[in-house]
Amino acid sequence: MDYDVLILGSGPGGYVAAIRAGQYGLKVGCIEKDPKLGGTCLHVGCIPTKAYLHYADVYEHFKTSASIGINHGGVTLDMGKMREEKQKIVDKHAGGIGMLFKKNKVDHIPGYGKLLGGGKIEVDGPGGKKVLSAKNIIVASGSRARMLPGLEPDPEKILTNIEILDMAKVPASLAVIGAGAVGMEFASVYNTFGSDVTVFEMLPKVLPPEDDDVSKEIKKIFEKKGVKIHVDTKVDKIEKTKKGVKLTYQGPDGKPQKLEVEKLLVAVGRAPNTENIGLENTKIVAERGFIKTDGLMRTTEPNMYAIGDIVLGAPQLAHTASMEGLIAVAHIAGKNPEPINYLLNPNATYCEPQVASVGLTEKKAREAGYDVKIGKFPFAGNSKATILGSHGGFIKVVTDAKYGEILGVHMIGPLVTELIAEAVAAMQAEATVETMTQAIHAHPTLPEAMQDAFNAVSGLQING
Secondary structure, three states: OOEEEEEEOOOOOHHHHHHHHHHOOOOEEEEEOOOOOOHHHHHHOHHHHHHHHHHHHHHHHHHOHHHHOOOOOOOOOOHHHHHHHHHHHHHHHHHHHHHHHHHOOEEEEEOEEEEEEOOEEEEEEOOEEEEEEEEEEEEOOOEEEOOOOOOOOOOOOEEOOOHHHHOOOOOOEEEEEOOOHHHHHHHHHHHHHOOEEEEEOOOOOOOOOOOHHHHHHHHHHHHHOOOEEEOOOEEEEEEEOOOOEEEEEEOOOOOEEEEEEOEEEEOOOEEEOOOOOOHHHOOOOEEOOEEOOOOOOEOOOOOEEEOHHHEOOOOOOHHHHHHHHHHHHHHHOOOOOOOOOHHHOOEEEOOOOEEEEEEOOHHHHHHOOOOEEEEEEEHHHOHHHHHOOOOOOEEEEEEEOOOOEEEEEEEEEOOHHHHHHHHHHHHHOOOEHHHHHHOOOOOOOOOHHHHHHHHHOOOOOOOO
16 A cells, blocks of 8 residues: 555645644645645635735724724725735745645645545646555545536626635625625625625525524624625526626515626535546445545545535534544544534634624524523623724523533624634533633633623623
8 A cells, every 4th residue: 555544635624634644653645636735725715715804804993093093194905915915824824734744744646636446546647647545545625616507707707705815906896695604704805895795695594504693683783884685585697797797686575676786706605526536436425416424534435534525414614624634534543533523613704793603503402402591791791892892792602401501602793703712612521501600711801701691691790
């Protein structure tokens, strides 16, 4: 065998798995078809998107700084400079993965990999085709933006997450189809930058996986900021025009309406990259292109694992892929890992205000038969949020009344994508509501709102 482990793809699942395999002393190779390591998340997903969200936050701070006594001569946007800085961040971290591969003795194998079955992968790379063998294979081929039928992305009018990151100027108007994390994040950025933004969502609420209270709150806040949001709405027709894109849509009343915008972002989910990678040469079971695995990420092909956006029923999130990769490699190395628990997988949406959650929503907890008790605390009662000028939103704790078990934590407000880690750690450690109320939190900090939210379960919050 050429390798103990061969990994197909170097995204946040693949590269993390490769490094951990190297740390375990396994002989490991990572096959990557693109010129640089890091996958979609690093190059055209999580990292550059969050860079733009940070730039939007800075821009907003400058626009409103007069209210705290900081005056300036005016603020302008330089999209070229933003793109340049975004690319520096991406390139730095892509290079960092390469250095980590060298440090941990991971072979970077450039080329397009295709599964042949029997522990073999054909790699079509710079030096031609070659066949490599491994005791274990991890498929981490990632995903791509799903496009609406009949549409093709282009850099001028119809965009995906890739094209929107390279726009040379802020569009006067932007329509977004899809009110999931990607759609809401870009809606937030370009609303802050000055675009007239309209969001369309087929389902009855924005950020569909989130707790109903959170979805209602983010919709209300976005609309207050000037974003027009149409839920329960289907876009029936999309036409390119001289000026941009014309959309024909119908809402709950069923009446056709039209809207013309300069740019259209399609953010309707992601499709798995499992075509043309040789699944037919294996015993892998797939549904709609997604690969079926067990909790240790094993597929139905012996000694073959799948991780990341291609896994059936798993959240399509970078940190999910990374944990799946760690579990798969730990199993390969005989470390007896615990199966992955998707219930403890945090969701994070980096719009303004931010949204984050872990565990069961109130609705799902009630449907599961729990005697639900809720604690809810508004950031308006948190002094650090007031200092930051970001006191909208709340933390909502969903608990089991009988034992004080924490079933879910749902947040909307300042930096909640950072605060959610405390809730994840608490649930992972099986902490109770009582445990969390007794944990001392520094003052003044945003995490104090977490303590108040847990106290609110018993109606004993101090600041609300």
